[in-house]
Amino acid sequence: MGIPLRQLEAFHAVCRAGNVTKAAQSLGISQPAVSRLLATFSGSVGFELFKKEGGRMVPTPESAFLLREVERLLENLDNIGRLSIDLADRRAGHLRIACLPGFATSHLPQVLAGFLEDRPRVRVTLEPDRPERILEWIIDEHYDCGISDELSTHPMVESRLVGMRTVCILPLGHRLAARSEIRPEDLIDERMVHTRRDSAFFLQLNEAFATRGLNLDSRLETRQFTAACMLVAAGAGVSVVSEMDAREYEGRGLVLRPFVPQIPHRLVLLLPSGARSSMVALDFLEVFEASLEPFRIR
Amino acid sequence: MGIPLRQLEAFHAVCRAGNVTKAAQSLGISQPAVSRLLATFSGSVGFELFKKEGGRMVPTPESAFLLREVERLLENLDNIGRLSIDLADRRAGHLRIACLPGFATSHLPQVLAGFLEDRPRVRVTLEPDRPERILEWIIDEHYDCGISDELSTHPMVESRLVGMRTVCILPLGHRLAARSEIRPEDLIDERMVHTRRDSAFFLQLNEAFATRGLNLDSRLETRQFTAACMLVAAGAGVSVVSEMDAREYEGRGLVLRPFVPQIPHRLVLLLPSGARSSMVALDFLEVFEASLEPFRIR
DNA sequence: CGTCAGTATAACAAAATGTTATTGTTTTCA
DNA sequence: TGAAAACAATAACATTTTGTTATACTGACG
Missing domain, CATH: 3.40.190.10 (Periplasmic binding protein-like II)
Incomplete structure (x- = not known):
């Protein structure tokens, strides 16, 4: 069977403290308890754990060798304790x-x-x-x-x-920047940057144009709103994107204006x-x- | 306080076995014992350890995370067990x-x-x-x-x-190789390779010459018998060295002859x-x- | 040599861990 | 669907481990 953990703890404590009494204190138990744990451990491993040397308990070479492993084990156990607390706290x-x-x-x-x-x-x-x-x-x-x-x-x-709310984005200094809001009819002469033709968002946007009898001038297609932002900022056209992405790129050459009708992303x-x-x-x-x-x- | 080891063992066993009954078997204890260990452990860590999924006990994401640490700990403990046996066996x-x-x-x-x-x-x-x-x-x-x-x-x-017994060593084909044993007087015309002038062995050797009214012709001084062997083999002179070292280099151009009187190293x-x-x-x-x-x- | 600090031992209490018996739950399959 | 089978949980109790206090032993030291 495995070695009882408590014996290892006692062994470790005595190695650190140098005597049984202090070790017992550090473990918060009585001295005889430690004495016995030690005796049992020593008996089961089959070699002497300590030599008494001028009032100090000094590990024998054998147990000094063991000690390193035991220390690793106890650290590991400690770690598990903290980890389980963190897991419970969702940390x-x-x-x-x-x-x-x-x-x-x-x-x-x-x-x-x-x-x-x-x-x-x-x-x-x-x-x-x-x-x-x-x-x-x-x-x-x-x-x-x-x-x-x-x-x-x-x-x-x-x-x-x-x-998610969407907005129309324009390059800085664009003629439409004067408007307080942008409508589909404002964009008929503009080169549009938009998401993939088969994306749900594009279909909705296209619909907004179509119901007004307008044609969306599709020029630049990209998967990402972020890419659209960069393209618009670079003067490649105008676009309607999630406000969240637009805000992220605001101040880098983008102007945001409400788009009417509001098309949710x-x-x-x-x-x-x-x-x-x-x-x-x-x-x-x-x-x-x-x-x-x-x-x-x- | 630390987590009782047995609970970790039970947790580990159930993770591996997939159900409590088999886990109990693998631990060699009864099913209710494992059930309780598990319940106690779960209670103290504060989160669910398992979900039942089609007759299997499957670790929750949290306990799966814990499991890896626990496995390391148990391996470590195992190792300590074997190590202490080896230490006891002096292995x-x-x-x-x-x-x-x-x-x-x-x-x-x-x-x-x-x-x-x-x-x-x-x-x-x-x-x-x-x-x-x-x-x-x-x-x-x-x-x-x-x-x-x-x-x-x-x-x-x-x-x-x-x-340690010492012998006289000669290069292969040396004129003295014909002798069955070598005495100080045989060596007076020889270039001697020997250990440091202040070494105990040199003093004894020198004494053997001095008591016979002879002078040891000191030419080559080296700390090591092994070096002396190599030097003699290379024809740099003759020497008196530990037989053990001489045997090591025998067959590499060395001839061994007893030296009389025997001077112990x-x-x-x-x-x-x-x-x-x-x-x-x-x-x-x-x-x-x-x-x-x-x-x-x- | 006695004192002192520290360790070991004994006798017993508490806690942890084990057991068997039994009762709930699921899962499975006719 | 419902009964059998497989498995988990609970209860009541035995055993072992770990703890306690009281006390005897031991070696270092003035």
Whole structure:
């Protein structure tokens, strides 16, 4: 059978203290208790643990050799104690996030940094990818939560929809910057930067033009709002993007104006369904959702 | 207080087995015992340890995180168990040997290799140096045993004297090789290779010449018998050295002949006094002493 | 030599860990 | 669906480990 832990603790304490009495004090138990633990331990290992040397208990070469291992063990145990407290407080664990590429660079880093500030033992894996892959990853439970823009109907995934406000962005000094708000008809002569033609957001935007009998001049297509921001700032055209992303790039050559009608960008937060999530993941998603509040519709 | 080890063992066993009953079997105890350990553990850490998933106990993300640490701990404990057995069997430990430089290359390696063969967990540090330093090191307990050629009177050091047979060595084809034994008078016209002028062995050798009214022709002085062997083999002269070293170099251009009178080379084995030695060190010294037997006087 | 600090031993109390018996739960499968 | 089977939880109690206090032993030291 294994060696009783208490014996190792006693052995360690005596090595450190140099005598049984002080060791007992440091363990918060009585001296005879330590004496006996030691005697039992010595009996079971089969060699002398200590030599008495001028009133001090000095480890024999053998037990000195053992001591190093025992110290490692006790440190390890200590670590487990603290870790389990952190886990209970949701201050430790592994948080695996799959997100749209745009988030990996623009809004998420701030939120994540804040989240980790008082959770020093949380380890994070951040994986940016396309929505279909994000969904797969959540289903396979390779990731704990996903930030995407496509709703899922998969039974193993719980998705939470968040409607995000969008704005029209213009390069600095653009003629339309004089307007207090922008409408589809203002943009008919503009080169538009927009998301993929098959994206839900583009379809809605296009619809806004179509119902007014207007044609959206599609020139530049990109997956990410962040890329659209950079393109507009560089003078490549104008765009309608999530206000959150626009704010991130404000001051770098962008002008923001309300777009009417308001077209929501549907963000989707994904979780494995059925309470299989880690507590840290749940906490994180809560924090993340709160961070979206200023840019949310209603 | 620390987490009781048994709870960690139970937790680990259930994670591996996937259900409490098998875990109990693997621990060799009853199922209710494991159930309770688990319940207590869960209560004290403050979070759920398992989710039941189709008849299997699956760790929650939190406890999966803990599990890795627990596994390390248990491995560590296992290791301590085996280590203490090895230490008791004198099959583990650290053996620090300080020796004369000659031994580091000529006789010791063989002996050491044999010694370590069935003591795979013994770690060795071998430090060749001059006799004075060897003594210091033993006194300071930086080394467990010393192989030297100077007796010590230091109270903290126990020294054991071993008289070693010496022989005269000649280069192959030397005129004296015809003799069955060599005497001082045979060597008066020879260039002598010998140990340091202030070494005990040289003084004895010189004495053998002096009492016969002869003069030892000192040409080549070296600390080591092994070096003397190489020099003689190379035709640099003749010498009187420990038979043990001579045998080591026999067949490499050396001829051995008895030297009369027999002058013992006094080897000295050193140990820290007062039973402060590790058991491995004592074992080693015993083995080493035995290895000297064939070359010992009487 | 007696004192003192420290260690070991004895006798017993409390806590942890084990047991068997039994009762709830799920899962599985006819 | 519902009964059998498999498994987990609980209860009541035995055993072992770990703790306690009281006291005897031991070696270092003035």
